[in-house]
Amino acid sequence: MANYDYDIGILGGGSGGLTVAAGAAQLGARTLLVEKEEALGGDCLHFGCVPSKTLIRTAHVYHLMKKAKEFGLPPVEVRPVDFREVAKRIQSVIQVIQKHDSEERFCNLGAKVEFGPPIFRDEHSIDLNGKFLSAKNWVIATGSSASIPPIPGLEQTPYLTNRDLYSFDRLPTSMIILGAGPIAAEMAQAFCRLGTRVEVIQRSGQILSNEDKDMADRVMEVLQEEGVAFHLNTSILSARDLGKEREVVIKPREGGPKSLKAETILIALGREANLKSLNLEGIGVPYDPKGLTLDARLRTIHKHIYGAGDVTGTYQFTHAAGYEGSIVVSNAIFHLPRKVDYTYLPWCTYTHPELASIGMNEKRAKAAGIEYDVWVEEFKDNDRSLAEGEPVGKIKMLLDKKGKPIGVQILGPRAGDLVSEWVAVLNGGVKPMTLAAAVHPYPTLGEINKKVAGTYLSSKIFSERMKKGLRFFFNLRGRACGPT
Ligand SMILES: Cc1cc2nc3c(=O)[nH]c(=O)nc-3n(C[C@H](O)[C@H](O)[C@H](O)COP(=O)(O)OP(=O)(O)OC[C@H]3O[C@@H](n4cnc5c(N)ncnc54)[C@H](O)[C@@H]3O)c2cc1C
Numbered sequence: 001m002a003n004y005d006y007d008i009g010i011l012g013g014g015s016g017g018l019t020v021a022a023g024a025a026q027l028g029a030r031t032l033l034v035e036k037e038e039a040l041g042g043d044c045l046h047f048g049c050v051p052s053k054t055l056i057r058t059a060h061v062y063h064l065m066k067k068a069k070e071f072g073l074p075p076v077e078v079r080p081v082d083f084r085e086v087a088k089r090i091q092s093v094i095q096v097i098q099k100h101d102s103e104e105r106f107c108n109l110g111a112k113v114e115f116g117p118p119i120f121r122d123e124h125s126i127d128l129n130g131k132f133l134s135a136k137n138w139v140i141a142t143g144s145s146a147s148i149p150p151i152p153g154l155e156q157t158p159y160l161t162n163r164d165l166y167s168f169d170r171l172p173t174s175m176i177i178l179g180a181g182p183i184a185a186e187m188a189q190a191f192c193r194l195g196t197r198v199e200v201i202q203r204s205g206q207i208l209s210n211e212d213k214d215m216a217d218r219v220m221e222v223l224q225e226e227g228v229a230f231h232l233n234t235s236i237l238s239a240r241d242l243g244k245e246r247e248v249v250i251k252p253r254e255g256g257p258k259s260l261k262a263e264t265i266l267i268a269l270g271r272e273a274n275l276k277s278l279n280l281e282g283i284g285v286p287y288d289p290k291g292l293t294l295d296a297r298l299r300t301i302h303k304h305i306y307g308a309g310d311v312t313g314t315y316q317f318t319h320a321a322g323y324e325g326s327i328v329v330s331n332a333i334f335h336l337p338r339k340v341d342y343t344y345l346p347w348c349t350y351t352h353p354e355l356a357s358i359g360m361n362e363k364r365a366k367a368a369g370i371e372y373d374v375w376v377e378e379f380k381d382n383d384r385s386l387a388e389g390e391p392v393g394k395i396k397m398l399l400d401k402k403g404k405p406i407g408v409q410i411l412g413p414r415a416g417d418l419v420s421e422w423v424a425v426l427n428g429g430v431k432p433m434t435l436a437a438a439v440h441p442y443p444t445l446g447e448i449n450k451k452v453a454g455t456y457l458s459s460k461i462f463s464e465r466m467k468k469g470l471r472f473f474f475n476l477r478g479r480a481c482g483p484t
Contacts, residue, residue: 002136004124006032008332009135011118011126011278014042015318016309017141018101019325024333025110032135033111034118034128036142041101043143043162043310044318045094051166052186054093056350058086059193063226063352071389081194083171090166120279123302137304137332140278140285140292141325144271144310147289149178152238157246159239159265172196174262176248178236180207182349184268185219188228189351199229199260201236201250208349212361212396215411219351222392231260239265273311288313296339297331298324306332314340317347344426348416353379353393356415358422359407360398372398372406377452379412384443388413397432397452405432414445421449432456 008024010017013035025031033040044050068076099105103113114133118126125134146161148154162183171194177184180202192198200207207230208216220230233253240247245261252258273291280286285300286293291313298306306328309321323345330338346358365372379385379393393412400406408422425435436454440447460466470476 002124004134004136006030006112006133006135008032008137008139009034009126009133010139010141012036012042012141012143012274012309012311013040013101013113014141014143014309014321015044016143016311016321016325017042017139018106019322020139020141020308020328021106021111022109023326023329025106027329027333028110029333031111032133033106033113034126034133035113035115036117038115039098039101040103040106040113041094041098044321045097045101047163047166049318050094050097051090052162052183052190053350054090055086055166056186056190056352058089059190060352063193067389081171083168083194086171086194087167117277119277120283120285123283123305137306139306139308139325139328139332140275140280140300140311141307141309141321142274142278142311144273144291144316146267147270147272148267149236149269151178151236154239157239157241157265159246159267161267165266172262172264174198175264175266176201176246176260176262177266177268178248179268179270180209180230180232181268181270182208184266185223185349185351187266187268189223189226192223192226192228197262198227199231199262201231201234201248201260203233203235205233207232208355210363211349211355211357212363212409215355215361215396215409218393218411219349219353219355222353223351231258271310271316273313275311287311297337298327298340299331304332315342315345315347317345319347320345344423346419346423348419350416353390353412354410354415356410356419357407358419359405359426361396361407361409362398365398365406370406371401373401374398375452375456377448377455379445379448382443382445382448382451384445384447385413387443388445390445395448395452397456399432399456403432403456410448412445412448418446418449421446 007029009032010020011034013033021031021033065076065078106113116129118128121127125132174197175191177188177200180200185207188198188200206213206216207220231250234250237249237251246265248260250258272289275287291311292300292307294307308324308328310316327338327340330336344359348354348356375397377395380391385391390413396409398407410418432453436457440450
């Protein structure tokens with residue numbers, strides 16, 4: 001049997017790679033973790049989830065300060081934002097979390113961490129800074145980067161991606177955002193709230209295009225009310241550096257070309273997998289710009305080389321990367337064949353209100369040809385939402401024709417947290433009756449979950465047929481009062 005340096009080698013020390021490294025090392029596998037940058041943690045920690053959510057919180061507090069009067073407080077005179085202070089707060093949060101993702105921690109778990117750019121030499125070994133390192137299994141978890149479209153003039157025009165957003169010396173006065181997915185929507189609102197003039201350009205007629213249109217449109221309306229300008233059904237013709245400003249020329253579906261000018265351009269038009277520098281061509285591992293070609297057990301064409309995280313090109317979230325990492329550990333270390341199943345993978349866009357999703361929404365159900373019923377409850381009817389001053393949004397529960405929940409969409413305050421109850425409901429096959437009967441604390445936002453299940457059940461329990469039956473069996477005498 002071949003003698004390898006390691007049982008498993010992992011390329012990329014982000015959400016996916018760290019999950020595999022922690023799992024494999026703790027199970028007793030001789031584990032190598034290779035990271036190209038100088039620190040572990042990946043995009044999520046350094047340029048993604050953590051800095052963006054920290055910025056969103058800061059922007060939310062600033063927004064609330066301006067709304068003090070709406071809460072019965074004396075109006076507050078807010079001073080302009082000093083972005084260096086905001087950036088400091090972002091870095092301080094990253095530093096705390098960085099400790100969990102430190103080289104020492106992984107060394108203590110039993111994994112050897114090496115830094116540098118790895119290149120596959122053959123199917124079992126890499127060249128790292130001139131050293132050859134071999135492993136029985138390899139995992140590619142090198143993440144993704146902002147995809148840069150071939151827009152005429154863009155190459156000669158300074159632009160930003162998610163890597164540049166959190167370290168400005170001062171707040172940009174204006175920003176044109178190309179794209180209207182989750183990153184674009186979150187950053188549009190956060191920067192607008194902090195005082196930047198923001199315009200968003202979107203090719204299709206809807207922002208957050210994976211979501212149901214009614215939910216996404218409501219998010220857009222809130223952002224518009226706060227001052228973000230949207231250009232939907234619009235293509236981008238060119239970009240140009242004008243010195244102090246940048247220009248983006250757009251072409252709306254109706255009407256002629258238009259010139260937009262701003263201090264900065266943010267590109268948020270999707271992601272491209274970081275696979276180009278690994279010499280995958282040399283070892284015959286197929287991939288395209290979205291990601292690796294993988295089977296359901298996350299194996300490439302070589303059964304001992306796996307993919308996890310954004311390089312799978314499927315659901316590009318930290319929790320998806322962690323889940324995929326656990327599938328790889330199961331397959332490569334436990335030798336327990338496990339396939340990925342994304343049926344109930346939840347996600348959330350952290351605009352305010354948040355938009356969370358699990359399972360089927362109407363769009364996906366229609367595309368899959370599934371017949372469904374929708375049950376809706378509004379946050380304006382939730383006592384806690386009113387107390388919090390958060391009345392915008394609703395929950396949509398989709399049931400199949402047998403009354404089984406197949407998906408839930410929540411637009412509202414803390415939707416990302418509220419959807420967690422549905423993670424248990426859907427994965428556990430819990431019936432709406434169980435959820436509706438379970439006592440929830442009052443007053444909480446979470447009561448909306450119970451209420452939507454209860455509304456569905458009420459339609460069954462309080463049906464004319466049921467009332468007729470009860471009247472007959474228990475001699476009930478019917479209404480004591482009626483509508484005037
Ligand atoms: C602005 C923004 C906000 C986001 N917000 C959220 C959110 O709120 N919730 C959520 O779930 N997801 C969010 N995401 C997505 C999330 O960050 C990614 O899905 C997640 O980081 C993917 O994990 P990964 O391990 O695949 O990649 P990463 O975490 O990026 O890790 C990949 C690692 O590989 C390293 N690497 C790259 N190339 C090589 C190479 N050749 N050799 C060795 N190492 C290499 C990188 O340096 C990096 O450390 C956000 C992303 C962005 C950009």
